[in-house]
Amino acid sequence: MSTVGYDIPATIGMPVAEVETPALILDLAAFNENLAIMREALARYGVRLRAHGKAHKCPEAAKRQLLTGGATGICCQKLSEAEAFANAGIDDILIANEVTQPAKIERLAALATRIRLGVCVDDKAAATRLSEAATRHGANIACYVEVNVGAGRCGIAAGTPAAELAAHIAELPGLSFEGLQAYHGPAQHIRGLAERETAIGGALDRVRETLAALGARCIPCPTVTGAGTGSFAYEAASGLYQEMQAGTYAFMDVDYGRIEPLAGLTPFRNSLFVLASIMSTAIPGQAVCDAGLKSLAVDSGLPSVFGRGDIVYTGASDEHGVIRDPDGTLKINDQVRLIPGHCDPTCNLYDHMVVVEGDRVVDIWTIDARGKSF
Amino acid sequence: MSTVGYDIPATIGMPVAEVETPALILDLAAFNENLAIMREALARYGVRLRAHGKAHKCPEAAKRQLLTGGATGICCQKLSEAEAFANAGIDDILIANEVTQPAKIERLAALATRIRLGVCVDDKAAATRLSEAATRHGANIACYVEVNVGAGRCGIAAGTPAAELAAHIAELPGLSFEGLQAYHGPAQHIRGLAERETAIGGALDRVRETLAALGARCIPCPTVTGAGTGSFAYEAASGLYQEMQAGTYAFMDVDYGRIEPLAGLTPFRNSLFVLASIMSTAIPGQAVCDAGLKSLAVDSGLPSVFGRGDIVYTGASDEHGVIRDPDGTLKINDQVRLIPGHCDPTCNLYDHMVVVEGDRVVDIWTIDARGKSF
Numbered sequence: 001m002s003t004v005g006y007d008i009p010a011t012i013g014m015p016v017a018e019v020e021t022p023a024l025i026l027d028l029a030a031f032n033e034n035l036a037i038m039r040e041a042l043a044r045y046g047v048r049l050r051a052h053g054k055a056h057k058c059p060e061a062a063k064r065q066l067l068t069g070g071a072t073g074i075c076c077q078k079l080s081e082a083e084a085f086a087n088a089g090i091d092d093i094l095i096a097n098e099v100t101q102p103a104k105i106e107r108l109a110a111l112a113t114r115i116r117l118g119v120c121v122d123d124k125a126a127a128t129r130l131s132e133a134a135t136r137h138g139a140n141i142a143c144y145v146e147v148n149v150g151a152g153r154c155g156i157a158a159g160t161p162a163a164e165l166a167a168h169i170a171e172l173p174g175l176s177f178e179g180l181q182a183y184h185g186p187a188q189h190i191r192g193l194a195e196r197e198t199a200i201g202g203a204l205d206r207v208r209e210t211l212a213a214l215g216a217r218c219i220p221c222p223t224v225t226g227a228g229t230g231s232f233a234y235e236a237a238s239g240l241y242q243e244m245q246a247g248t249y250a251f252m253d254v255d256y257g258r259i260e261p262l263a264g265l266t267p268f269r270n271s272l273f274v275l276a277s278i279m280s281t282a283i284p285g286q287a288v289c290d291a292g293l294k295s296l297a298v299d300s301g302l303p304s305v306f307g308r309g310d311i312v313y314t315g316a317s318d319e320h321g322v323i324r325d326p327d328g329t330l331k332i333n334d335q336v337r338l339i340p341g342h343c344d345p346t347c348n349l350y351d352h353m354v355v356v357e358g359d360r361v362v363d364i365w366t367i368d369a370r371g372k373s374f
Numbered sequence: 375m376s377t378v379g380y381d382i383p384a385t386i387g388m389p390v391a392e393v394e395t396p397a398l399i400l401d402l403a404a405f406n407e408n409l410a411i412m413r414e415a416l417a418r419y420g421v422r423l424r425a426h427g428k429a430h431k432c433p434e435a436a437k438r439q440l441l442t443g444g445a446t447g448i449c450c451q452k453l454s455e456a457e458a459f460a461n462a463g464i465d466d467i468l469i470a471n472e473v474t475q476p477a478k479i480e481r482l483a484a485l486a487t488r489i490r491l492g493v494c495v496d497d498k499a500a501a502t503r504l505s506e507a508a509t510r511h512g513a514n515i516a517c518y519v520e521v522n523v524g525a526g527r528c529g530i531a532a533g534t535p536a537a538e539l540a541a542h543i544a545e546l547p548g549l550s551f552e553g554l555q556a557y558h559g560p561a562q563h564i565r566g567l568a569e570r571e572t573a574i575g576g577a578l579d580r581v582r583e584t585l586a587a588l589g590a591r592c593i594p595c596p597t598v599t600g601a602g603t604g605s606f607a608y609e610a611a612s613g614l615y616q617e618m619q620a621g622t623y624a625f626m627d628v629d630y631g632r633i634e635p636l637a638g639l640t641p642f643r644n645s646l647f648v649l650a651s652i653m654s655t656a657i658p659g660q661a662v663c664d665a666g667l668k669s670l671a672v673d674s675g676l677p678s679v680f681g682r683g684d685i686v687y688t689g690a691s692d693e694h695g696v697i698r699d700p701d702g703t704l705k706i707n708d709q710v711r712l713i714p715g716h717c718d719p720t721c722n723l724y725d726h727m728v729v730v731e732g733d734r735v736v737d738i739w740t741i742d743a744r745g746k747s748f
Contacts, residue, residue, distance in 0.1 A: 005477055005748045006454050020477060020748050054692055077693040078664075080380050097693065098653045100706050103394060122656040123706060146656075154662050155693055177553060255440035260575050279472045281530035282496040282520075288528050290452075293719045295747050298673050299690070303592055316673070317559060318428055319451040319471065319747060320527055332474050332497060344692050345667045348723070351745055369744075371725055373669045373693060374379045374394050 010354045014361045017335065021277040022291035024350040026061075026251075026336070026365070028357050032068070034250045037266045039070035042244070045236035048072045050225060052247025052296055056347050057081065057369035059088030065250065066090070075225075075245050076369070079104050079111070084369035085320040086115050092305035094118035094225065096181055096245060097153055100126050104374070109133035109174075111140065118142035120181045122156040124300065127169050134174025143169045144225065147210050149203035153185065158206035163213035170219060179223035181247060182207045188230030189300075193260045200234040208239045233262040253343040255300035273306055273337040274346065276321060276355070278330045287311075287330035289321040291338060297323070297345035303338035313338060384728045388735045391709065395592070396649040396665035398724040399711070400435075400625075400739070402731050404645035406442070408624050411640045413444035419610035424449045424468055424599060426621025430721050431455065431743035433462030439624065441463070449492075449599075449619050452477050453485070454746035460489050462742055467491035467598065468518065470555055470619060473530055474500050478748070479507045483548075486513035494520040494555045496530040501543050508548025509687060517543045518599065521584050522554040523577035525558065537587035544593060553597035556581050557619060562604030563674075567634045574608040582613045602719045607636040614748035627717040629674035639715075647711040648679055648720065649693060649728070661704035663695040670695070671719035675713035689713060 017027070037322045042049050051065040053076040062085060065071040073092035076082050078208035084091045092115065099108050099119050111117055112134065121127045134141045147162045148155030150197065151239050156162050162180070170177040207224055214221050225243035226250070227235035229252075235241040248256050251272035251326035261267040277292035293316050296303050303313050303321070315322040323330065330336075341345035347353070348370055355363035376382045383397035393399070416423050427450040436459060439445040448467035450456050456467045466489065473482050473493050485491055486508065495501045495517050508515045521536045522529030530536050538555070544551040561573035568575040579600055588595050599617035601609035603626075609615040622630050625646035635641040649663035667690050670677050677687050677695070684703065689696040695709035696710070697704065704710075721727070725744055727736035 005481060006457055006746070009748065018477070019474065022747050058513045083380055101395065101651055102707070103392070107379060123656055126706060148657060152657060152660075153691065153696060154656060156656045181513045279473055280496055282528060282530045283522060283526060286526075291747070293671065293673050293716075294722045297667065299667050315528065322527060332500060333476070337671075342667075349745065349747075350669045371668075371723065372380075373396050373665070373723075374383065 001262035003031055004212060008352055008364060011362045011365060012361055015281070016275070016356055016359045016361065018355055019275055019361065021335065021355050022295040023275045024347065024352070025269045025273050025275045025354045025356050028362060029173050030269040031250055034271060035065060035069035035269045037268060038249050041233070041265055042070045045140040045215045047236045047241060049309065050075045050243050050244045050245050050246050053081065053085055053115065055247030055251060055344050055368065057372065058347070058353055058367045059090060060365040061250065062140065075128060078373055079108055080374035081099070081286065083111060084372050086111060088368055091115040096120060096175060096183065098122060098146065100128065105129055105133045109137040109139045111297050112139035113137055114143045115202035116142065117248050118144055118178060120144050120146040121145045121165065121169060122154050124165060124168050127165065127172060127175065128262065131174045139174060141175050143175045144179050144181040146171070149182045149184050150187065150199060151183065151185045159209040159213045161212045163217055166214055166219050167217055167289055178209060179225060180207065181226060182224055183228065188228040189255060189259060191259050193263065196231055197234055200231045204238050211240065224350050230259055231299050233265065248265050248343055251343045254339050255343045256353035257339070270306060270339050272340065272343055274303065274340055275338050276338055278332050278334045278360065281330060281332055285326055286322065287323045287325045289336060291308055291322055292316045292320045293318050294342050296338065297349065297350060299343045300342035305338040306339050308336065320353040350368055378496055378732065382726055382738060384735045384738060386735055386737060388737060390730055390733045393649055393728055393735065395649050395709065396669040397649045397728050398721065398726065399649045399728045399730050401645045402729050404518050404643040405624055408534065408642045408645060409439060409443035409643060412620065412623050413605070415639055416444045416653060421610045421615060422446045422617045424617050424619050426619050427455065427459055427743065429621030429625060429718050430719070431746065432615060432727055432739050432741045433464060434739040435624065436464055452747055453482055453685055456491065456745040457485060458743035458746050460485060465489040470494055470557065472496060472500065472520065483507035483511035483513045484516065486515045487511055490516065492516035492518055492520050492552060495539065496520045496528050496545060498539060498542050500538065505546035505548045507716060513548060516552040517547050517549050518553050519543065522559050523556045523560065524573060524707035525557065525582045527560045533583040533587045536584045537591055537593065540593050541591055551593065552600060554581065554584060555600060556598055557600035558605070562602040563622065563629060563633060563722055565633050567637065570605055571608055574605045578612050578614055603630055604633055607639065617698050618724060622717055625717045628678050628713050628715045631713065642681060644713050646714065647739050648677065648747040650685055650710050650712055652706055652708045655704060655706055658702065659700055661697045661700065662701045663697055663710060664693065665688045665695050667694045668692055670712065670714055670725060671716045673724070674716035677714050680708065680711040695745060
């Protein structure tokens, strides 16, 4: 039997005031609104959504995106993450990343016999090893050539090198060339719209160059996939991309809250919070809450306190958050809702998402892919 | 059955080269050496060690500290963490932190009927609520008054306020006043020894002031507990502290590696690493590994690459680490050992610690308290 506060933070029907903290909570109404905003945007631009499961690692959240949010598939970053989503019944997954370790390639090929599975490739020898495993397993692995469209991380150079890799893949048994992975991560977080559009403009140029090189070789490119919450309107409007990979849109976080919203779209709302409790007010002018570095990812900055302009989360240690409270409004056991600095690695700290409507817990979703970084 | 690469990163006996990455690995020889260095230091100063379990959240690591490392008990930061260690058979635990939520106080009192359990207090009303729960459960809860000795986080003011709280606790049924929690967290990380000694000097002054206030009230103070890896020699030599709370010493990390080591002690060695694999070398002069923000806590800075002066980990995204490799030495599937920036929240990302001797996996330890921040 699960113990509340040890194994799980809440039970269904419980008032939010009784949830054991720190807990990851999802405001279901705001989440559903974000899904609706995205669904309408997809329809307007005529593009598909492959919702990024790395944002939440939670199959139930992914199912909502598929059933009511207009998504036609999901993507994730790691093989073990894909396995977790597949084990929960999701059957169309793109690993938007390279998979190269020999044991992982075996498992990837095995998974590809169960679901429609895609993976990214930026190296010829890696493609050959995928083909050998696919052949052994009697699988087909959908391969996307990852192109470096400006992120400078993984991805082969645009144009001829990418087209040559696509040609190599197209000739290999067990693999199909399904398109281009063209995601510009850093551009998502550029604050100003004009600068962001310029960065995405550079990505579009590299996609065009690669599509031309593919065309010159008569290699059809079924899908160009990429784009995130910060930029997807540009990729969607370009006519070059068929598939978006946004994930954060469903939740939002402090970092995405800092950027200028895409024009012509209803801004996404914060739906994801870390619920924390005050545990000390011993020092005047501050309160200390029970959510620190082990409950909140701070790589993109500290959390902010939702709905409170008068108090500021100013410092995190392992299990403490210091909140500046000049008026001394916070008392021991008061709850605060913290907007995480970065939603993806914050979700990865929790086994459960506590779903709330108003002041009531209405569901508990398991974060099955938490820790699945293999 | 556990699947390697999905549930667990390795099996015992496996060569390290075959471990599924990213994985948290522990060099057993270096870990044991660190335990021996600490054991000798404890004997020299005549103080006890309450090894800090928050560093690793791993009962097996704690048991080694207790059985061979000279520790006489452990501490941790959260109730659910204490429950995880208690469930693994550890029977003397101090929660070096305040516990104030009503449901948690009930569980804390219940746990105190099973093991010798301590907790920190910095508020009179909170002490009263602990007493009521202890009485209901027929438990004794060992209470330590947390004094703000300079960290400016939790902790009541030194001197009279702390002594008055101790007097309040001493009068309450079900509670015993066991001493002072006097930990100066920020001082641990001050780079220079002289500046660190000065900061700890301020903490010692506040402890002295509080002991004097207790003495004036004829309240015995069995234990002053506190001190971490960066400073413990000062607290131990002061004659004021009986108990050290170091944790990182067993592992070390980049942040603690930056500080000037305590004089007269053999420096602690890096025993804890994130094993990562190269997954892309598509961009000349760099390699991309499979360990990013979800595999490494970056709150105290990026990881460094163990034993390699020629390559530098320069950037982390969710599941990628970019490594500058000007000479192009890294190939796809090469492994690197990354020293985490901060060991505590890095351990909290993993369910297993892969214990290695040389190039061989010799044990797998479960990180039972991973995610136990309740």
